Amino acid sequence: MPFGGGPRLCAGSELAKLEMAVFIHHLVLNFSWELAEKDEAFAFPFVDFPKGLPIRVFSRHHQATAVEPPIIINT
Numbered sequence: 001m002p003f004g005g006g007p008r009l010c011a012g013s014e015l016a017k018l019e020m021a022v023f024i025h026h027l028v029l030n031f032s033w034e035l036a037e038k039d040e041a042f043a044f045p046f047v048d049f050p051k052g053l054p055i056r057v058f059s060r061h062h063q064a065t066a067v068e069p070p071i072i073i074n075t
Helices: 013-030
Strands: 031-035 057-060 072-073
Touching: 013 031
Parallel strands: none
Antiparallel strands: 031 057, 057 072
16 A cells, blocks of 8 residues: 555655646646557456557647657556
């Protein structure tokens, strides 16, 4: 169980939530994304993707060139 769930909660759990919220905010505002390859989800016992749902991330403010390929993220 990350950050603990008992009487001694991790002091960093709220900071981690805040950092993720800020990261997602900037990701949504400054980047667009597309699937790098088709992947199908399965939902038992939890939602997961066999290939890790690889995506390409593009900056909305700069055009990608041949020298600067898009970032491919494979979780």
